Each structure stands twice: as structure tokens, then as C-alpha cells.
Amino acid sequence: MEKDQYKGWLYLLPAALFLAAFLVYPLVDVFVYSMEEGYNFASQKSYGTGLYNFSYVLHDPYFLQAVKNTFVMVVITVPLSTGIALLISVGLCSIEPLRKLFQTVYFLPYVTNTLAVGLVFMVLFKKTAYSDGLINMLINFFGGESVDFIDGPHAAKMFVMCLYIIWVVMPFKILLLTSAISSVDPNYYNAARVDGTPPFRIFYKITLPMISPTLFYLIITGFIGAFKEYSNAVALFGTDLNSAGMNTIVGYVYDMLYGDSGGYPSYASAAAIILFTIVLTITYLNLTVSKKHTYY
Numbered sequence: 001m002e003k004d005q006y007k008g009w010l011y012l013l014p015a016a017l018f019l020a021a022f023l024v025y026p027l028v029d030v031f032v033y034s035m036e037e038g039y040n041f042a043s044q045k046s047y048g049t050g051l052y053n054f055s056y057v058l059h060d061p062y063f064l065q066a067v068k069n070t071f072v073m074v075v076i077t078v079p080l081s082t083g084i085a086l087l088i089s090v091g092l093c094s095i096e097p098l099r100k101l102f103q104t105v106y107f108l109p110y111v112t113n114t115l116a117v118g119l120v121f122m123v124l125f126k127k128t129a130y131s132d133g134l135i136n137m138l139i140n141f142f143g144g145e146s147v148d149f150i151d152g153p154h155a156a157k158m159f160v161m162c163l164y165i166i167w168v169v170m171p172f173k174i175l176l177l178t179s180a181i182s183s184v185d186p187n188y189y190n191a192a193r194v195d196g197t198p199p200f201r202i203f204y205k206i207t208l209p210m211i212s213p214t215l216f217y218l219i220i221t222g223f224i225g226a227f228k229e230y231s232n233a234v235a236l237f238g239t240d241l242n243s244a245g246m247n248t249i250v251g252y253v254y255d256m257l258y259g260d261s262g263g264y265p266s267y268a269s270a271a272a273i274i275l276f277t278i279v280l281t282i283t284y285l286n287l288t289v290s291k292k293h294t295y296y
Helices: 005-037 052-058 061-095 100-112 114-125 134-139 156-180 186-194 199-227 231-237 250-258 263-292
Strands: none
Touching: 005 052, 005 263, 052 061, 052 263, 061 100, 061 156, 061 199, 061 250, 100 134, 100 156, 114 134, 114 231, 156 199, 156 231, 186 199, 199 263, 250 263
């Protein structure tokens, strides 16, 4: 190996050690925990190894509910947040006056504390002894009946949860998509307009292919982020998500470690491995699709 190659590996050594200590080792440790049956946190001992922890988790009603909730959030929030962000970005790029002001306004929710946004949503949707919430007041104004969005039907709570997630994640997507659309060479648009190409065809044939790398990046990271949802649910429904029926996979892992049912690292590790497998599979499928539809 040449001297320059030694120097290159030496420069990479700190990052490699950091990744090994905080990424590779924890992943291996979680896998080991997930295979230990009857692990006792106090004595650090188990009575055997096997797949019982996975069987227990996959038959746990709380975990199955968490998986269902997580998939519903993923399926609803990722396409909607990406699509709405794309439309807003196209609109922002088509106006010149006050564009930077609008970009700043749309980005504000991203830098606002999650719990603060959750409190705002509680004011909008939660029924109290003094008020049914601003949204219910609006529904009543148009002749509808009040809905308990926070403590009521599961569908109503899921609606608020998905709306909240979309509101939180959309600013970052708007920022990246606006930058991507602004970087498209205007000569492509000028040539299309000279040929009399309609606006929708310009968007479909020029804008989308040119921003496809950014778009697929947001879709992939959006799926990963949606599968890791937990803090947003806590901001709306409190820490007892199982009672509210709004727990997520990450919330289930946390509960098994630290919640009222905590002290079961083997079950938590098994659930974490299942989540890792799901995210890895979804990411692989997204990358496979992106290779066919992304233009670099």
C-alpha cells in the first residue's frame, strides 16, 4: 500500500472509530439482546437463546397496534407532504415579489419546537370543559357536530396526527424543492415555451425529471422519518400512547425499556430489529425504483 493510501486511511480512522462505537456496536448489541430469552436486567443473565422474543413481540396486541398506526402514518403523510410541498415550491418559484419572505414563512414550523406546535394543535382540536376547540367551533358554524379529535374516535385522532406530521415535515421539503426548481437551467423552459408547450407538459417533462434526485431523496428520508415517529405522538396524546391507541413502533420500543411496562430490553431489541428490517426493506425498494426514474 502506497504512502498516500496510508494517509487516507489515517484521516478516515477517527470517523471509522466513531461509527464503530456509536453505530456498529449498538446494532450488534441490540441483535444479541434480541436473541436472549428471559434476560434479567438486574442480574445481566438469561436462560437461553432463540427467537422467542420475536414471537412474543409479533403476537403482542400493543405492538400490532403500533405497527398499524405507523404504517397508516407513513402511507398518508409521506405522499401528501411531498406532493403539497412540491405544489407550494412550484408556486413560490413562479412568483418574484416577496419570494424570500414567503420561503421564510413556510420554513418557520421547521425551526419551531415540536411540543410548542403540539400545544397549538391542542388548542385547535382538543375539547375542554370551557371550549370544544377552534376547529369544532368552525364545524359547528357550518352546522356540523363537534368531534373529539384528541380523546375520541381512533380515526379522528389519526387525522390530527397525520395533519400534525405533515405540518412539521413539510417546511424542510419546501426548502429543498424550491432550491432544486430554482437551479433548473431556464434555457429548457425558454425552448419549451418557444415550441408552444403547455405548462403542465413543461412541469411533467422538464421540472420533474430535473428535480428527481431531490424528490426521491425526500421520499426516501420521508419514509425513514415516518417509521421513526414518536415525539410528535407524545406532543399530542401524552406519554401513555397505548391507552390512547396511538402508539408507534418506536414508542413501543421506548415503553419496553422505560415505560410502565419497562425493564424488558430483549423485547425492545426484538421490536427494534423488526423496525430496522422494515425500514431497510422499504429503503431498498425506494432505491431500486429511484434508479429507474432518477435523472442525474
